Amino acid sequence: MPELTTPDTNTPEAVAEPIFQRLVLIGLGLIGSSVARAARETGAAAEIVACDASEAVCTRVAELGIADRVEADPALAVASADCVMLCVPVGALADVAAVIAPHLAPGAILTDVGSTKISVVRDVGPVVPAGVHFVPAHPLAGTEFSGPDAGFATLFQGRYCLVVPPAGTDAAAVARVVALWERLGAMVEEMEPAHHDRVLAVVSHLPHLLAFTICGTADDLADETRQEVLRFAASGFRDFTRIAASDPVMWRDIFLNNREALLEMLARFTEDAQAMARAIRWGDAGYIEDRVLRGRKIRRSLIEIKQA
Amino acid sequence: MPELTTPDTNTPEAVAEPIFQRLVLIGLGLIGSSVARAARETGAAAEIVACDASEAVCTRVAELGIADRVEADPALAVASADCVMLCVPVGALADVAAVIAPHLAPGAILTDVGSTKISVVRDVGPVVPAGVHFVPAHPLAGTEFSGPDAGFATLFQGRYCLVVPPAGTDAAAVARVVALWERLGAMVEEMEPAHHDRVLAVVSHLPHLLAFTICGTADDLADETRQEVLRFAASGFRDFTRIAASDPVMWRDIFLNNREALLEMLARFTEDAQAMARAIRWGDAGYIEDRVLRGRKIRRSLIEIKQA
Numbered sequence: 001m002p003e004l005t006t007p008d009t010n011t012p013e014a015v016a017e018p019i020f021q022r023l024v025l026i027g028l029g030l031i032g033s034s035v036a037r038a039a040r041e042t043g044a045a046a047e048i049v050a051c052d053a054s055e056a057v058c059t060r061v062a063e064l065g066i067a068d069r070v071e072a073d074p075a076l077a078v079a080s081a082d083c084v085m086l087c088v089p090v091g092a093l094a095d096v097a098a099v100i101a102p103h104l105a106p107g108a109i110l111t112d113v114g115s116t117k118i119s120v121v122r123d124v125g126p127v128v129p130a131g132v133h134f135v136p137a138h139p140l141a142g143t144e145f146s147g148p149d150a151g152f153a154t155l156f157q158g159r160y161c162l163v164v165p166p167a168g169t170d171a172a173a174v175a176r177v178v179a180l181w182e183r184l185g186a187m188v189e190e191m192e193p194a195h196h197d198r199v200l201a202v203v204s205h206l207p208h209l210l211a212f213t214i215c216g217t218a219d220d221l222a223d224e225t226r227q228e229v230l231r232f233a234a235s236g237f238r239d240f241t242r243i244a245a246s247d248p249v250m251w252r253d254i255f256l257n258n259r260e261a262l263l264e265m266l267a268r269f270t271e272d273a274q275a276m277a278r279a280i281r282w283g284d285a286g287y288i289e290d291r292v293l294r295g296r297k298i299r300r301s302l303i304e305i306k307q308a
Numbered sequence: 309m310p311e312l313t314t315p316d317t318n319t320p321e322a323v324a325e326p327i328f329q330r331l332v333l334i335g336l337g338l339i340g341s342s343v344a345r346a347a348r349e350t351g352a353a354a355e356i357v358a359c360d361a362s363e364a365v366c367t368r369v370a371e372l373g374i375a376d377r378v379e380a381d382p383a384l385a386v387a388s389a390d391c392v393m394l395c396v397p398v399g400a401l402a403d404v405a406a407v408i409a410p411h412l413a414p415g416a417i418l419t420d421v422g423s424t425k426i427s428v429v430r431d432v433g434p435v436v437p438a439g440v441h442f443v444p445a446h447p448l449a450g451t452e453f454s455g456p457d458a459g460f461a462t463l464f465q466g467r468y469c470l471v472v473p474p475a476g477t478d479a480a481a482v483a484r485v486v487a488l489w490e491r492l493g494a495m496v497e498e499m500e501p502a503h504h505d506r507v508l509a510v511v512s513h514l515p516h517l518l519a520f521t522i523c524g525t526a527d528d529l530a531d532e533t534r535q536e537v538l539r540f541a542a543s544g545f546r547d548f549t550r551i552a553a554s555d556p557v558m559w560r561d562i563f564l565n566n567r568e569a570l571l572e573m574l575a576r577f578t579e580d581a582q583a584m585a586r587a588i589r590w591g592d593a594g595y596i597e598d599r600v601l602r603g604r605k606i607r608r609s610l611i612e613i614k615q616a
Contacts (some may be wrong), residue, residue, distance in 0.1 A: 003400075027327045081449065095438055096390075103311075109318055117369050131616070140540055144607075145434065160539070160540055160576050162540070175309075175380060181380070199537065199540055200540070202522075202526055202537055202545075203526075203537050203540055203544070203545040204544045204545060205542050205544075205546070206522065206544075207522060207544030207545050207548050208544050209546070209581070209584060210518050210522065210581070211603060212584070212599050212600050212602070212603045213577060213580045213584055213599065214510075214514065214515060214518065214577060215574050215602055215603035215605075215606045215607075216580050216599045216603070217510070217573070217577045217580045217600045218510055218511075218606060219602045219605070219606060220576070220580070229507065229511050231468070231613065232448055232468055232470070232507055232511055233506070233511050236511070236512045236513075236514075236515030236516050236519070236551050237510070237511040237512060237515050238610065239515070239547050239550070239551060240311065240515050240612055241577065241603065241606050241607040242547070242607065243544055243547060243603075244603025244604065244606065244607060245603065245604050245607035245608075246600070246602070246603075246604075248597045248604065249597065250595045251596075251600050252593055252596045252600060253521040255588050255596055256591060256593060256596070259588055259589065262588060263588060263589060265525070265583055266581065266585055267585075268528070269521060269525045270524050270578065270582075272524050272525045272528070273517070273521045273574065274519045276517060276520070276521055277571055277574055277575075280563050280564065280567055280570060280571060281567065281571060283564060285560055285564060288559075288560045288563055288564070289374050289556045289557065289560045291520050291523075291524045292519065292552070292554070292556040292559050292560060293556050294520070294523055294524045294527045295520045295524070295549065295552025295553065295554075296553050296556065297521060297523075297524035297527070298523045298526060298527060298552065299452075299523075299549040299550065299552055299553035299590075300553075302541055302546065302549055305539065
């Protein structure tokens with residue numbers, strides 16, 4: 001197991017030592033294919049095996065040459081692996097986990113990259129065989145593009161990866177998952193599943209819900225007006241459509257699997273939006289200015305901590 | 309007056325011919341200072357006069373050397389100008405117009421760059437003296453930065469500028485304002501004030517309202533959680549804070565001066581967000597997927613017409 005606190009982990013020798021002998025990636029979309037590329041570039045795994053439910057994706061991954069081996073059958077793919085990473089939409093995790101569980105090697109680490117964590121612990125936890133270590137994780141990185149061509153090796157550099165082990169998880173297994181993500185360039189933090197889901201609801205899931213919704217609101221306008229919405233999209237709307245271009249199945253699954261936290265954050269947001277509407281209707285200039293200033297303040301804090 | 313349809317308007321000689329002899333800019337923020345820079349670079353005006361209510365801004369504009377003359381007194385600044393462009397927040401337009409109106413030269417063109425147009429026609433129209441041509445306009449360009457240092461000459465290139473003349477405006481005056489914005493690099497379209505305000509409500513004002521509001525919602529969370537909202541800001545939230553970093557006074561004035569259209573668009577949006585919340589609560593996967601797909605569709609259309 002690599003030494004996590006060794007100051008010279010970035011020297012060529014340290015980088016060359018693989019963290020896993022066989023890393024199996026199930027799901028080769030933006031995240032899975034980026035992990036494949038980053039793991040090869042950093043020598044994080046001696047062998048990288050790719051597995052995807054889509055024949056077209058398997059073919060494309062083979063063409064791209066980003067894995068050492070492509071295996072369409074997940075039961076065969078996970079054989080003898082010391083790490084299996086599930087990179088499928090969170091709604092598909094339960095089925096995939098059930099299929100591979102009987103074939104996982106004793107001592108193997110099972111991890112994932114899902115954006116909701118209570119649901120992952122609930123859906124995957126029960127099928128994990130004794131002797132296999134289940135260490136859920138979530139890299140906070142992505143773009144609005146999807147599929148194996150969209151991935152790139154530097155996607156995780158300087159971004160957070162949250163590791164969310166259920167209580168009682170083997171500490172050595174957690175440390176190896178932490179080491180993997182640090183090798184891929186991420187800043188790793190541990191977090192409880194419920195806290196993870198609330199934080200993500202407000203920083204990511206709600207903003208995406210708002211972006212999808214405003215595009216729908218615009219799409220519902222009469223044909224003539226919709227055309228002009230497109231032609232005259234000022235910067236505000238353009239940014240929202242970029243967010244809204246994300247993968248439909250992935251986001252459908254996130255919304256359905258972080259229901260409670262997301263609905264709570266949407267309710268808080270709606271109260272605040274209604275308060276703003278009331279201030280606009282009644283001409284409460286001070287209130288409006290105060291809300292705009294808060295946006296500025298948050299932006300400045302983000303810039304200060306280098307996350308903007 | 310320049311020939312608008314001449315194909316060789318981009319030849320050096322054509323560019324060198326000024327559209328106005330003396331262009332007076334009142335308000336040297338992001339937009340005003342960008343107009344100054346672009347007008348000089350394109351030779352759109354023989355002389356550029358800058359005027360700002362802030363002494364600090366006047367000093368800085370003089371230091372930057374982006375105007376031929378800086379004049380703190382608006383009444384003096386507008387003397388003998390053939391074009392006066394008001395680049396102040398829309399809430400300040402009525403007062404500024406009242407101060408300069410008696411000093412405008414006969415035949416001069418008075419224009420503005422405000423983001424709301426019914427209010428501009430209502431506030432400025434009545435004080436415009438006979439013989440002065442009032443031609444409201446609105447360049448759809450900007451960044452989240454403010455002040456004379458934030459401006460740049462290429463801000464308007466390839467962006468739309470909407471010219472919104474009240475009924476009965478002198479056609480030659482409208483053509484000169486169109487020519488000015490085309491010279492500065494914009495694509496110009498004419499539009500009715502009421503239609504302008506509805507289109508802008510959905511493409512710009514509502515997205516900004518949502519971005520300001522979500523920052524406030526996050527700011528209201530407990531200290532400990534807010535810290536994590538900042539640290540773990542995924543791409544969705546980061547983009548929202550960028551939008552939310554805009555100028556507070558400018559946006560306060562926009563919201564108050566496009567009240568009816570903005571409240572209508574917010575009401576439509578809120579209905580749609582509530583429908584999405586209901587779909588999430590009841591697990592209506594098809595509905596959620598459909599809304600996400602609409603976002604994608606709009607994004608694609610924007611890319612096709614090169615506005616993304």
